[in-house]
Amino acid sequence: MTTPGTAPVTAPVTTLTRDRGVTGPKGFKAAGVAAGIKESGALDLALVVNEGPGQAAAGVFTTNQVKAAPVLWSQQVLRERRLNAVVLNSGGANACTGQEGFQDTHATAEKVAEVLDIGAIEVAVCSTGLIGERLPMDRLKAGVDLAAGALAATDEAGLDAATAVMTTDTHPKQSWARHPDGWSVGGFVKGAGMLAPNMATMLSVITTDAVVDGDALDAALRATTAKTYDRLDVDGGTSTNDTVLVLASGASGIAPGAEDFVAVLTAVAADLVKQLQGDAEGVTKEISITVNGALTEADAVTVAKTVAEDNLVKTALFGSDPNWGRIAMAVGRSQATVDQHRLGIAINGVTLFTDGHRAADRSGADLSGRDVDIVIELNLGDGAATVLTTDLSHGYVEENSAYSS
Amino acid sequence: MTTPGTAPVTAPVTTLTRDRGVTGPKGFKAAGVAAGIKESGALDLALVVNEGPGQAAAGVFTTNQVKAAPVLWSQQVLRERRLNAVVLNSGGANACTGQEGFQDTHATAEKVAEVLDIGAIEVAVCSTGLIGERLPMDRLKAGVDLAAGALAATDEAGLDAATAVMTTDTHPKQSWARHPDGWSVGGFVKGAGMLAPNMATMLSVITTDAVVDGDALDAALRATTAKTYDRLDVDGGTSTNDTVLVLASGASGIAPGAEDFVAVLTAVAADLVKQLQGDAEGVTKEISITVNGALTEADAVTVAKTVAEDNLVKTALFGSDPNWGRIAMAVGRSQATVDQHRLGIAINGVTLFTDGHRAADRSGADLSGRDVDIVIELNLGDGAATVLTTDLSHGYVEENSAYSS
Known part of the structure; x- marks a missing residue:
């Protein structure tokens, strides 16, 4: 299938x-x-x-x-x-x-x-x-x-x-x-x-x-x-x-x-x-979070959703800041199995962190556009998943604080 | 103790x-x-x-x-x-x-x-x-x-x-x-x-x-x-x-x-x-979430934290809107045991929802001040806990999108 x-x-x-x-x-x-x-x-x-x-x-x-x-x-x-x-x-x-x-x-x-x-x-x-x-x-x-x-x-x-x-x-x-x-x-x-x-x-x-x-x-x-x-x-x-x-x-x-x-x-x-x-409320970035190398597909989904829901990641992306440290923090606080020494993070095709070490200055990742592609490598197994999310913008706060819905 | x-x-x-x-x-x-x-x-x-x-x-x-x-x-x-x-x-x-x-x-x-x-x-x-x-x-x-x-x-x-x-x-x-x-x-x-x-x-x-x-x-x-x-x-x-x-x-x-x-x-x-x-980033409301009547204390903490982390609840409170429906949504999506027909919600001393029914118009709860006291009654057991949180404001988005930290 x-x-x-x-x-x-x-x-x-x-x-x-x-x-x-x-x-x-x-x-x-x-x-x-x-x-x-x-x-x-x-x-x-x-x-x-x-x-x-x-x-x-x-x-x-x-x-x-x-x-x-x-x-x-x-x-x-x-x-x-x-x-x-x-x-x-x-x-x-x-x-x-x-x-x-x-x-x-x-x-x-x-x-x-x-x-x-x-x-x-x-x-x-x-x-x-x-x-x-x-x-x-x-x-x-x-x-x-x-x-x-x-x-x-x-x-x-x-x-x-x-x-x-x-x-x-x-x-x-x-x-x-x-x-x-x-x-x-x-x-x-x-x-x-x-x-x-x-x-x-x-x-x-x-x-x-x-x-x-x-x-x-x-x-x-x-x-x-x-x-x-x-x-x-x-x-x-x-x-x-x-x-x-x-x-x-x-x-x-x-x-x-x-x-x-x-x-x-x-x-x-x-x-x-x-x-x-x-068309999500306040969206300025359409973000795709792919997790590879998880122990299981369920673990990959768990990591991707924890990152997707993280307000510090979402606000950094709203600010077009490739702050991968916040992504690492969110990965680590997920309920899935993670080994920080094998972790890797790439944003829009640029590997910023690999095997637990900084790989490149984050300024190398260009976040000026609307689409953001985050790839997280756990290097533990074959589980993979992609979750879609959006950034956390002033527009989201405005829509959800100024109006009842 | x-x-x-x-x-x-x-x-x-x-x-x-x-x-x-x-x-x-x-x-x-x-x-x-x-x-x-x-x-x-x-x-x-x-x-x-x-x-x-x-x-x-x-x-x-x-x-x-x-x-x-x-x-x-x-x-x-x-x-x-x-x-x-x-x-x-x-x-x-x-x-x-x-x-x-x-x-x-x-x-x-x-x-x-x-x-x-x-x-x-x-x-x-x-x-x-x-x-x-x-x-x-x-x-x-x-x-x-x-x-x-x-x-x-x-x-x-x-x-x-x-x-x-x-x-x-x-x-x-x-x-x-x-x-x-x-x-x-x-x-x-x-x-x-x-x-x-x-x-x-x-x-x-x-x-x-x-x-x-x-x-x-x-x-x-x-x-x-x-x-x-x-x-x-x-x-x-x-x-x-x-x-x-x-x-x-x-x-x-x-x-x-x-x-x-x-x-x-x-x-x-x-x-x-x-x-x-x-002193939390962007705080305009100091929110206390008390959950009573949970099956266990752990369940009470789970419900309170799910509400505390919910962006729709947090933005509503930033807007001084006693939108208890969003609280009910967050309670329901928690991993704790919940029965919607026994659920009750009070905000700043006013019971807005009780035993699964609306108890009062939400306009009766005054959220104009800085302190917000939310009490959630699950009516299932003796587990209770209080979690402190803050609202989700433009200030939070500003601090976390405009500066790297």
Whole structure:
């Protein structure tokens, strides 16, 4: 199975574009409308409907022990590995809202079921926004009517859905990839802060017209998210609402091999994650942290995430300072096995530290650009992993201190 | 044994003042000089000498796997639980400097031993500053001569030593406490960033004229640091150089009971830690996070530290926003056992969330002041702990992006 870190797997993909999303694959309609949940009047309610003939679905959800009502609901309905529709709202996370909040989610699913003439158990619900506030259910239900009326299989409808889930995102994020055999995978994602998916980055819906059954879809989704969404870490903030759903219509009539399917799914997921990184709150640097030579892959991920979450590393990079000593400090405080006498660090292709010794003056590493590539050599084994992160800027502090979200 | 979190234990202490430090207890001399290690010409080399009659000593050191040369040296000499002197420099951490760096530390100890006519094995070494650079040994050795000539038992000499170890600290930090029986404990500490001691916050030297043997001193120090230095977490950045040393001269002739000794040692340590919190990089809020009702004390510490390190919580508090939803998110993503339906959160005395439900509008909690008191109720058991932290401000980002340290 080809799942090399977060790099897009382009081998079996002939087309990869950000101009299409969930309505790219055959058999799907979508809509995004302004239901008035957000006071700004922006789009805030999205609907994605699978018209079949197949209805296989799978989901992965936040590992946070404080789970929002829509996560609890969607986990429950996904046990059947079958979905007809997904309804998503921004403007409120419906997290920490108790039994009443769960009833609101249930009522939302019932409303969608009524309008589409399906069962509530076939409807997944996702919410995003401020934690701790109840949703305005009257507006939300009226919005479902509006969205049902706007459902379309067009690229524009897919983009509306991708737009309606945005919170502090500055632009909608879509990706669509087509396999040469004629089936495709498309999706959208939202998220800009509270980003350390484990599992899943805030909300993402992926569709495919490949013929895949529920169990295979579940296995493919888990293999994919472990190498993509799980390897983005902006601020360690695994959210209460993180959800990634994949729905398969089977409308292409083609049943791909498992390896090909995971490869295309990974290409789309990696492209969506790359867009999350690029639109993270306050981002001025898009940072890739690769750890090689760890005892295990899990150790490599642990080291990379410890460095990714380290505020001293993140602020140094914001200041374009190749301060590798802070990286060494973060590596050493990780829970993975590290030998400081074998440690090496390279930044943007320049080895600054090797085998526990300074190799070059840090001024040799040029950090003036937006992309920063950090490679950490542990020289202990074969474990390797790449984690994506961003810098810690005044913009991040400003966005997260001046506004509630 | 009385060790209630980080709160100063005042019971057996008649005097607690910040006007005296390591030279407060009898039997100690100190000095702080400008050796030219810092380009600024500020004080950068400190010496603390125990004139006895006793020479018991103990130390706790960073848990970081990347340990600076002076940490490796001091751990080695402390095996004897006996020290005659401590030499400390700012202006360079001597970390990630390989075998050459270790030889520099060894040469520093040898120089101090020569000047004081003692053995190098009786000399601990501490360094702080930028990681990855060699120390200017000629200047450092000349500085040792200068410091030896300046040694005095005065308050001024103690303050000079506390000043010479500063890096981004804005002021020296001392504390001294006297027991009614006539013995005392004094110390200094430095540290402003890379602060999540585990064990120890950057550098701290504590002295006492009580009669305590090496093993008892070691046990008392570990009991104390576990509840004080280990419960400050500014940015998760356990440093490569963290060191806390305690030296006992026995010059008072009084051998206190273990409980009294730990209580006074804790009072001094807690006061030093409080000063670290108040002078942390960019601090605008001094935040106390108390977790009650955890399954274990370890779980309580885990939850409190996860909240303390969470950038979304820290930026919200910088913005004086009682955004308890972010606290709930951080609690939920901790590795401790949590039940969201039993969770409660109070900020500055106002319960905002209780038993998984919103209890009051968050606007009811007043965060306009500098002190923020967060109490998290898990309602699962008897485990409790308090961790001190600070907010994440523009000042923190500015200090850590614009300057190398």
